[in-house]
Amino acid sequence: MASAEPSGNPGVVGLAGFGITTLLLQFHNVGWCGVGPIVSLAFVFGGMAQLIAGYQEFKVGNNFGYSAFVSYGAFWIALGIIFLLNYHNVYHSSTTDLGWFLVGWTVYTFIMWIPAMRIHGAMAITFTLLLIGFILLDLAHFGYPDLTKVAGYELMLCAASALYMMAHVIYAQVFGRNILPVGKPWLK
Numbered sequence: 001m002a003s004a005e006p007s008g009n010p011g012v013v014g015l016a017g018f019g020i021t022t023l024l025l026q027f028h029n030v031g032w033c034g035v036g037p038i039v040s041l042a043f044v045f046g047g048m049a050q051l052i053a054g055y056q057e058f059k060v061g062n063n064f065g066y067s068a069f070v071s072y073g074a075f076w077i078a079l080g081i082i083f084l085l086n087y088h089n090v091y092h093s094s095t096t097d098l099g100w101f102l103v104g105w106t107v108y109t110f111i112m113w114i115p116a117m118r119i120h121g122a123m124a125i126t127f128t129l130l131l132i133g134f135i136l137l138d139l140a141h142f143g144y145p146d147l148t149k150v151a152g153y154e155l156m157l158c159a160a161s162a163l164y165m166m167a168h169v170i171y172a173q174v175f176g177r178n179i180l181p182v183g184k185p186w187l188k
Contacts, residue, residue: 009173010060012166014053014069019162021046021076022155029152035083042080047073064115075105099141106134114187121183122165129158 021041027033054069082098085091093101109131116127136151164180171179 007060009169010053010056010069011062011065012169014050014057014065014073015162015166015169017045017047017049017053017076018069018072019159019166022162023159025079026152026155026159029155030149035087039080039083042076042083046076047080048077049073050076064112064119068112071108095141095145099138102134102137102141106131106138109134117186118188120185122161122168123182124186125183126158126161126165129154129161133158 021038024033024041025038028035028038050069050073054066054071054073057063057065057069078101082093082101086093109127113127113131117124133151133155136147136154140147140151165182168178168180168182
């Protein structure tokens with residue numbers, strides 16, 4: 001019987017795409033950079049790379065990773081399109097329009113937050129921070145614009161948590177043991 005070839009974990013690319021693109025958007029939200037780098041990342045790393053990772057998660061039977069990476073990959077591509085349409089005055093999405101876009105993603109994130117708490121502590125932290133961040137951005141787009149900066153700093157923590165999980169998987173394979181703990185699931 002032939003042994004199966006080891007395969008890579010598509011989550012490392014999905015988490016990196018999510019983490020870095022989220023981090024850059026928050027740099028914009030707190031006023032540190034313009035939109036240009038975010039649009040580029042939204043299409044290539046946050047969008048396309050996460051879509052590819054999600055389809056690879058499908059192949060290994062991970063519905064959580066499949067749904068999360070394909071969905072958030074689509075989020076980034078859609079956000080990049082919104083930025084481009086606004087910039088070129090093709091169709092202008094108002095603050096309220098973008099707010100409703102974010103409300104939809106808040107609902108999706110809430111749905112994914114429940115199973116995230118059954119995976120491990122780091123996943124639970126990442127999705128808890130993401131949910132809080134979306135709620136803050138919802139409020140920012142519906143009358144409390146000062147919350148954009150608060151969301152920016154809070155979502156930097158979310159991005160760091162996603163990158164931590166990516167590092168956990170890579171380090172565990174390279175070192176042959178768990179180097180970075182991810183904690184126990186919050187729900188049994």
